[in-house]
Amino acid sequence: MLNKTLVPQSVVREIQAMIQSGTLKAGEKIPSQREFAQKFGISRASLREALLTLETLGLVKTEAGRGTYVTSGPGASSSGMAPWRYSDIHSAFDVFQTRLMLEGEIVRLAAGRLTQMDLDALQRATTAMEEAWEAQDLVANVEADLEFHKTIVSACSNSMLKALYQTVRDQLVETQRQPIPMTDPERMKQSIAEHRRIIEALRANDGAGARREMETHIRNTARCAGLDP
Template identity: 35%
Template sequence: MGRFERVSSQRIYQQIVDQITRMVQEGTLRPGDRLPPERQLAEEFGVSRSAVREALSALRMLGLVEARVGEGTFVTQPPDERFISPLALVLTIEQSEAVGRELLELRAALEAESAALAAVRREAEDLAAMEEALGDMERDLQEGRLGAEADWRFHDAVASASGNSLLLQTMRSLSDTMKEALGLYREQLLRIPGMGRTLLQDHLEILEAIRNQDAAAARERMLKHITRVQEHLYG
């Protein structure tokens, strides 16, 4: 095909999404056009096939492509802009302080209560999942990585420990948005000297309260953590 530019970045798949989106907007790719197979796309972009898969998944969420069994992936009609997908929401956070603030407000509402419920209802396997996530977060910090995936796994484990299936379902319905937002937040926050260790300590204190079955402390510490993030990002 030869139309795609090679990309390199920590967030490779987003660059692929941006490039294909731009090609659709400019008319280089039109509704009904079939994209090359994953292997060919990976070669043209100069990335791994897993990065291509992530990008295609995101493009499907945006409504820009559709997969047809046995045929391939095809460009669709651009979706109505009033309907914002999780990825579309994430892509506005970098430009919109209001959207970033609202997402953190939503997290505070969901996760403070999630932590309180987790303190009452957590099981041994829940604590093990939280401890594993924080171990990975600390390792990422030591090795200079963002640790966004480990961060999300900790918060997901807290939601799971809450024992509230609707709360967990709500959190997981936002998982793509949350994971990407955590990456954006941590990318900015870790530029502040010592902030990586501070954020890790916040999580350790939340875990301690949940382990001790102290619902009030768990709620307070989760809220304190999210408020800290908001204050440093938006003042």
């Protein structure tokens, strides 16, 4: 049986492919949620989750009372970023601040504990992130970014910090998607270079250096979203 948590992500990829192929064109209204849910054989709740992810990535935009439309894609400054979907819980600023503290300490404690396989996985994820961006496969780009951070978390020596990370993972992940519509090619190059500097610090078992590089990376990502935590 397919893991329910994977359903929205698989649909996100399918809808992105429809947009990239021109099956769904810029400015076009997508079918009703009922019709689309039936097409993909999923619940309307799963479809809504998929559409929220696509909206955060800047591929669609929902207009109250009108429906959901295909946008002109990321980098369109007129559309900007999607509304922060967790505003009723925590602000994006607070989440970025939490990422600084939580992921900074996690990567410090992961240093010296990552195996060669882990380090290779970090490198593969970074390369996949770069290649996906070049292909404008935004879903794959973010998935590779998530895999990069997940690999580091898995090597953290503090089980409570890892549990805390999982508790707030949805909010943390959203800050990785949120800046995408405002990310230009130069910023993505910088982000990938930041990943590689984190890897080098981890390869050298330099916990303090890894923390410094991770904090720089998160701050730069936040600034791309118009925030300065």
